[in-house]
Amino acid sequence: MERTWCKPLPAADLLITGGRVVDPESGLDDLLDVLVGDGRIVQVGTGLEAGDDVRVVDATGMLVLPGFVDLHAHFRTPGREDEEDIATASAAAAAGGYVAVLGMANTEPVVDSAHTLRGLARQAQDEAVVPLGFYAAITRGLEGRQLTEMCELDEAGAAAFSDDGRPLPTAAIMRRALQYGKMSGRFMALHAEDPSLTAGGQMHEGPASARLGLAGIPSISESLEVARALGVAAYEDAGLHLCHVSTADSVQAIAHAKEAGLRVTTEATPHHLTLVDECVASLDPNLKMSPPLRSESDREALVEALRSGLIDCVATDHAPHAPEEKDVPFEEAPFGCIGLETAFSVLYGGLVASKALDLATLVTRMSAAPARIAGLPAPSVSAGATADLCIVDPSAVWTVTPASLQSRSCNSPWLGQELTGKVRLTVAAGRVAWDDLA
Template sequence: MSAFSDDLLIRGGHVLDPAGGVDGELDVLIRSGRVSGLGAHLMAAGVPVLDATGLLVLPGFIDAHVHLREPGFEHKETIATGTAAAAAGGICAVVCMPNTRPAPDRPEQVRSLLDRARDTGCVRVYPIGCITRGRSGRELAPLAELADAGAVGFSDDGDSIEDGALMEQALTAAQTIGRPLCPHEEIKAVTAGGVMHAGQVSQRLGLGGMPARGEEDMIARDVRLSARTGGPLHVAHLSTAGGLELVRQARAGGAPVTCEVMTHHLVLTDEAVATHGTQAKMSPPLRTAVDTAALTVGLADGSIQAIATDHAPHAADEKALPMERAPFGIVGLETAIGLSFTYLVHTGAVPLATVVAAWTWGPARAFGLPGGRLAVGDPGDVTLVDPKRDWTVRPEEFRSRSRNTPFAGYRLKGKAAATVVGGRVVYRDPGGRT
């Protein structure tokens, strides 16, 4: 991406690159947009310097699950506002989902999305192509052509592939192409009418429930098909303990399966619906404390390779609808690092290096993306984090066009201090130390 090809010397920070095995006080030199050196007290005449004293210097964070909404839903988000939100959240690259209008089921649509991202985006954008034409679940999209155009994987996210034979066909194609499917794992017949997790809380609130098995039975089918075909499967937005167990078994059996967990599924339970209403409505829904605990363990032990946001912007009037009619989803790009540090790192629940790997090398490997580490020659993408920065979530200050979050008013510790993409500083925390 030629737009990001600057020079920068990041000096005096603590470099932590789990994949590269780097952990120490080092400088990072970026030349023409790529990492050109790591070392103590680097000098580079004429190269701009970013002082990283007191900061963590991490490989650029990659969010494997983002809805940018363009084209078709620009009142919720655009590539410009969505990537600005990513930059403000310390995210250097977003993998964007295809539930746009039109949905990218033809190669020219993938190309036009990439052109638009180059013109208006301020972080890297990696498109996901459709699995089926028009996301209708009936006929396979031209997956190889979509991949050639730049799709890094395939999904009908938001909608499921209910037809098992079609899913098997798609995974067989994915095996040949070498790009993963990241399908939306939900049996809609099981979750129909549900607006939150089916359990004690939904009963208490008198709201329609989405049983865990609506997700788990679909994951069970897909990991089985992945094992049978050898097609790479990245289980999207894993939310239940049972789903995690299925992924563990599939991986132990050698199936090419990876998975991701959303920040909110690690932090909140279905109890949040009682407090936050539609701002806590998403699919898959917030589950129980048992699920949250299991997912945290799964992240710590490496069963889960990526943390992502499922950043799903919606307009205020859409989320103001009653629980039954409001759309699923919350924004996440600008709270991801704060939540990850506050609830995973600072609590000691998950080691820092594991959390960093799940935001970098994990998603990079799952989707075959450049970056995710800071070796010489890698993209000069760097996320600088001030792990001690106390701040309050103020949705009115979001760069995102939408404000739908249950985390308004949360006090968090840890924030992106600066975001560097291809050697270019695309964000600096106005209240921070850089």
Template sequence: MLIKGGLVLDPANALQGRYDLRLKAGKIAALGPELSAEPGEEVLDAQGLMVVPGFVDIHVHFRDPGLTHKETLASGSRAAAAGGFTSVVCMANTKPVMDEPELVRAFYKRAAREAVVHVYTVAGVTRGLAGEELTDFAALKAAGAAGFSDDGNPIPSARLMRQALEEAGRLGLPVIAHEGDLSLVADTIVNEGTAAARLGLGGMPAAAEDIQVARDVLLAGLTGGHVHIQHVSSARSVAIIRAAKVRGVPVTAEATPHHFTLTDEALLTWGADAKMNPPLRSAADVAAVRQGLADGTLDAIATDHAPHTPTEKAAGLAQAPSGIIGLETALGLTWTELVQAGVLTPAQAVAKLTYLPARIVGLAKGTLRPGADADITIFDPNATWEVDPARFYSQSRNTPFAGRRLTGQVRYTLVGGRLVYANGTVLEKEAFA
């Protein structure tokens, strides 16, 4: 295939301009201005569109195995393709938990058969995500684990977290940390503030996150192990991570579109579809998360794509599970809330969706240099569209963004040089197998 006439943006190589891309045998074969089509070469017209490395999301929940009434490898990967994501990293809180090498190997075998994008998985830090006994990190890495995380559950013990960072550090993989002191949770996981008070709920103060972020960056400094902080939501956590980076601590961090877009006031409109973990917080926290993205404190944008059924979300704020789906709205929210708002440049936004998250978990993704995998996202940065969950490829519909007008829309997604999404339609795997 020859991709012609697009504005190529490859932050990993500081490249921006009008270039054509030639794809052969699943790789980028050539990049240059005004390349001529070769005999038998399909030409994809990218005039007026932006051509970037395939997006990489290092924080998704595909609920497979064990919770496939919410999402599957097949449906989740199709939602990823529709959102422009060519590589995703699944969390370990499946049923059974990804805490044994044979489960990780089985996951990859099924992903190769069922998924239309590259799907990776982390393994649990602790057995059963129970926070008591470390898993066999070396065996899990050998099986293909991209890192270690008990996401959904904070690691309660500082001693255990130290051991995890030491062991993961020896293996060159990150410990991916969900932060929150659960002893500070009151009735439910919503932010302690005026919205919770109006709803008659006790909440979780931002300090619950801040305390564990501070603990874990101190432990990363002590051990030299790489800690990656997930879904940062509070201003003080941003400040703690910023100060740790200045000291040279091996810490990286991510922000989600919902945490850089919404405040806890969304609970009053959207109810349980705005219930997250960590919770949506104040306008000052949102501003701090945006500033953290702008100054590099927060390295990556990750969706924390968390599907739940309508019945589960209808249980009320106190009982409903936390989380929203995010793969199919991520680009639009990033472009609308960050790029158009002047928080990030286009290059900064693309970097946080491509090579920077890939680097955190050691994936050789996120670049358009010749010889790289031909994983490519092509989008219209000027297209406006309305979020309609009924049109999503995800099996679930839990989002507080329904009806919102966004700018920035994916047109094509290519994985290994093969078109897997085109103008609203995911191509079924048989079409390109």
């Protein structure tokens, strides 16, 4: 059944010539032409030709990649359309090279009824340029007490279940959620946080927080909760997805769980993979997120885990906030930053250019790996596949400004900074969703 939706744009007919096609799924890393007809990849090869009515895209010097999949974004719809809506979220996704994005359920109202979920699906069919899917809440109103009508939400097309934004307060409710996940095949995504340890915290607890005089959020506030969740999952022999892993201790716990054969999958964000608590010295409220930016040794552990596959995929945790909310002193600002439009550039410029990660691995972690977790077809630049791809100019340098962003919000940690690598064209579900080349 359908679990992502977008509006019916015309199917693409394109001949993409001379680009470097990097597709770990089909084992390609070569200068090749890609012929797209009626929204499908017809042929990948050299010297390809097409009819007069087919648009030719000269991709010389550019990368042609399978499109990206994001398991973790906040669309702010319903309720906070002043921050983001379905149209702007999907436009931001397209501009970032994404071909499918899942939105979290912590909206106003919460996505805890089939009625609300169906409304979002209809809205995506009317407004989304990239297929969007929706999490349903694990507990009613995200209150952590009563499970939602999960069967009904599953039948209404919930992509998965999560109370993200809030942790599940008890092991008992976590246990029941994981039991349902095991039965239904829908995955449960957990925001691991012990609120008794994070309450009042502003940033990662360490030398930087001490120096800045800001209340700390200790790394054990995450890793203790990760350990508890893994313990419950092991007891139930149930699968589990952990959101935005940020600490070396969590990585350790996940390593042990995977060695023991637990079906746990995990994600890390571009900001936790490239920024650290020391960056918060600027007191830029756009550097305030949950979990917080951690220490350099945590960051290094995350990068190594992403490289090895211990962390399965990149997820943005795209979290738009209105300027009036973020344009306040650090202590008063809400947690969260946007990320859909900068994810690839940040990781390409930050990790691939410095050789901490090779390009093919980054592509897998942003494309096939998250797609598989979500049960979506893995995007691949190969004949017969639906055209889900993006074209990236790896040498383009661009400045992140409000005007450069498709998102309705601009609370980016990279606002005002130069990034290297820019997505020029995105074809999602066989339709041109972003075109910065025409």
